[in-house]
Amino acid sequence: MSLDTFTIQLLNGLVTSMLLFVMAVGLALIFGLMDVINLTHGAFYLLGGYIGLTLVRALGNFWLALLVAPLVVGALGLVIEYFFLRRLYGRGRHLEQVLFTFGFALIVIDLTRWYWGAFVESVPEPVELSGQVQLLFIQFPIYRLAIIFSGLALALVLWLFIERTRLGAIIRAGVSDAQMVSGLGINIQQVFAFVFALGTALAGLAGVIGAPVFHLYPGLDSEILILALVVVVIGGLGTLKGAFLGSLLIGLADTFGKALIPEFSRFLIFAVMAAILLVRPAGLFGLSEG
Amino acid sequence: MATITAQLNNAQLWLLRNRKWTVVALLLLALIFPLLVRFRILNAYSLSLAIDVLIYAIFAMSLDLLLGYTGLISFGHAAFFGLGAYILAYLSTRLTSNLLLTVPLVLLGTALAALVIGFFAVRTRGIYFLMVTLAFGQMLFSIAISWSSVTGGSDGLTGVPNPSLGLGPLNLAIDTRENFYFFTLAIFLISFWLLRRIVNSPFGWTLRGIRENDARLRALGVNTFRFKLAAFVVGGAFAGLAGLLQAHSASIASPENLYWTTSGQVMIMLLVGGAGTLTGPLLGAATVRLLQNFASTRTERWETLMGLVFIAFVLFLRGGLISLLRPRTTAETSRAQEII
Numbered sequence: 001m002s003l004d005t006f007t008i009q010l011l012n013g014l015v016t017s018m019l020l021f022v023m024a025v026g027l028a029l030i031f032g033l034m035d036v037i038n039l040t041h042g043a044f045y046l047l048g049g050y051i052g053l054t055l056v057r058a059l060g061n062f063w064l065a066l067l068v069a070p071l072v073v074g075a076l077g078l079v080i081e082y083f084f085l086r087r088l089y090g091r092g093r094h095l096e097q098v099l100f101t102f103g104f105a106l107i108v109i110d111l112t113r114w115y116w117g118a119f120v121e122s123v124p125e126p127v128e129l130s131g132q133v134q135l136l137f138i139q140f141p142i143y144r145l146a147i148i149f150s151g152l153a154l155a156l157v158l159w160l161f162i163e164r165t166r167l168g169a170i171i172r173a174g175v176s177d178a179q180m181v182s183g184l185g186i187n188i189q190q191v192f193a194f195v196f197a198l199g200t201a202l203a204g205l206a207g208v209i210g211a212p213v214f215h216l217y218p219g220l221d222s223e224i225l226i227l228a229l230v231v232v233v234i235g236g237l238g239t240l241k242g243a244f245l246g247s248l249l250i251g252l253a254d255t256f257g258k259a260l261i262p263e264f265s266r267f268l269i270f271a272v273m274a275a276i277l278l279v280r281p282a283g284l285f286g287l288s289e290g
Numbered sequence: 291m292a293t294i295t296a297q298l299n300n301a302q303l304w305l306l307r308n309r310k311w312t313v314v315a316l317l318l319l320a321l322i323f324p325l326l327v328r329f330r331i332l333n334a335y336s337l338s339l340a341i342d343v344l345i346y347a348i349f350a351m352s353l354d355l356l357l358g359y360t361g362l363i364s365f366g367h368a369a370f371f372g373l374g375a376y377i378l379a380y381l382s383t384r385l386t387s388n389l390l391l392t393v394p395l396v397l398l399g400t401a402l403a404a405l406v407i408g409f410f411a412v413r414t415r416g417i418y419f420l421m422v423t424l425a426f427g428q429m430l431f432s433i434a435i436s437w438s439s440v441t442g443g444s445d446g447l448t449g450v451p452n453p454s455l456g457l458g459p460l461n462l463a464i465d466t467r468e469n470f471y472f473f474t475l476a477i478f479l480i481s482f483w484l485l486r487r488i489v490n491s492p493f494g495w496t497l498r499g500i501r502e503n504d505a506r507l508r509a510l511g512v513n514t515f516r517f518k519l520a521a522f523v524v525g526g527a528f529a530g531l532a533g534l535l536q537a538h539s540a541s542i543a544s545p546e547n548l549y550w551t552t553s554g555q556v557m558i559m560l561l562v563g564g565a566g567t568l569t570g571p572l573l574g575a576a577t578v579r580l581l582q583n584f585a586s587t588r589t590e591r592w593e594t595l596m597g598l599v600f601i602a603f604v605l606f607l608r609g610g611l612i613s614l615l616r617p618r619t620t621a622e623t624s625r626a627q628e629i630i
Binding site: 031035037039084087088094095096098099100102103104105106107109110111114222226229230232233262263264265266267269270273274277278281282283 | 357363365410413414415416417418420421422424425426428429432433436437549550551554557558561565590591593594596597598600601604605608
């Protein structure tokens with residue numbers, strides 16, 4: 001592998017990583033705070049992308065789609081949390097939560113296939129960010145570079161939000177002990193609903209951002225869901241840091257794997273996961289009691 | 291104990307009083323079922339549907355050993371179902387479809403895979419276990435898709451021949467749908483009997499103990515890791531057996547057999563029927579398969595419909611269908627014991 005291809009693969013790997021981060025951070029937060037594993041997350045990604053596609057076609061404005069699609073998906077998340085998921089909280093109800101979100105994913109995927117069809121669709125990238133840029137000795141698409149930077153920016157904003165604001169502090173406290181937080185007179189139900197909506201909105205956002213590069217098709221939902229789950233497993237329970245480093249690891253492993261051993265690229269990811277689990281069963285930053 | 295006022299409904303009472311006869315009647319129905327098809331009382335497709343139900347019942351029972359009895363929520367159980375199908379398809383298209391050879395090899399292969407995957411997965415707990423098994427299942431799926439020289443890629447391995455049972459000069463070909471039905475029924479009954487022995491053995495009770503309180507069992511000196519791994523291996527092997535039947539029944543091993551939605555489907559079957567029992571999986575497999583068949587012939591949006599049904603079950607019927615037929619509270623149970 002020459003230096004040129006190596007650099008391009010590295011950048012492509014970072015694109016995948018950052019997209020995965022936007023996806024996985026919601027999953028990790030919902031998991032950490034509410035102890036719920038949301039299997040609809042992949043379907044929300046796809047739904048966000050498709051809504052973005054429709055908006056871009058109708059309005060011809062990518063930026064508006066980028067703003068509206070996550071809001072719509074987030075609102076749907078809020079509805080699901082408020083009317084259904086709320087009934088299923090509590091210890092020992094993992095199975096029901098999982099099957100509920102699985103059933104919901106089936107419905108969302110079936111309805112998207114019905115409305116948008118089963119063909120590969122793609123959202124055109126915004127004109128402001130089309131074309132290539134010269135980086136030292138290589139050419140790289142501007143849009144992909146923008147994904148890397150927006151991923152980093154989002155990570156920073158989320159970090160500031162979680163570490164420096166009052167709500168962030170409540171969320172952190174909730175991850176450690178939700179019951180204790182509600183004992184302090186804080187309405188933890190509202191925090192749950194907010195985090196669930198935020199997480200699903202982020203999945204929808206990832207769907208719009210990713211659509212120009214990774215396209216949209218039925219089946220993409222589970223591909224991306226599995227990768228995000230692996231990220232959460234590797235990173236550990238409900239940590240921003242874990243989601244970020246896990247995304248970097250998996251995004252790069254996936255991209256280089258595809259370039260070097262195309263037949264077994266996925267195998268590499270799971271090998272990484274297995275190796276980490278062997279050393280740290282609760283993930284890189286997880287507490288020992290999973 | 292005159293204070294026991296637990297009410298059992300009529301169906302529960304009837305079932306408790308006539309338990310043996312219910313089993314005998316069901317067995318008889320299973321045996322004469324092909325006759326109903328032969329005399330055109332039922333259409334030919336219902337025989338295939340019955341085979342399908344039996345295969346998925348074995349698959350669901352094998353998951354139940356993990357999920358219902360040991361409390362291990364595996365979301366990657368299709369890995370072993372699909373692996374069993376692929377091993378069988380590979381063997382029967384290139385070597386032999388003699389069951390005396392394929393069955394042991396499939397059991398060995400899937401048990402070995404379960405040992406390796408379980409070695410990593412069983413270390414983790416609760417929801418982590420779920421995610422890890424899901425990820426490993428998808429790993430096998432992506433291998434099946436990309437390693438096309440062996441697995442046939444996204445087309446799968448096609449042209450799986452009918453099974454045969456050969457010992458030296460004696461060769462019994464299972465070449466009609468009716469014969470295959472009886473063969474599947476036999477495998478189902480054997481699996482049911484074996485799993486019943488397993489869950490009622492000291493080993494099975496230890497598994498229940500792990501489900502209830504893993505830490506306490508460890509404090510008592512039980513190496514729960516080994517027990518969980520053993521359950522994972524046994525469950526994997528039975529799922530492999532179901533996969534073998536599936537590949538013969540559909541004459542194909544397809545990547546879909548390994549896909550995570552297949553794992554989800556079989557979990558739903560358990561939930562609909564009732565986990566932690568051995569009749570629940572059969573009830574669940576039958577209900578889900580019949581419902582799917584009914585819905586898919588009437589509407590194109592049947593997946594949405596099935597999703598809604600699943601959600602309804604999760605929200606409103608936690609114990610599954612079997613809970614409607616069994617006493618639920620301790621008071622009801624002691625009342626039931628009085629009657630028996």
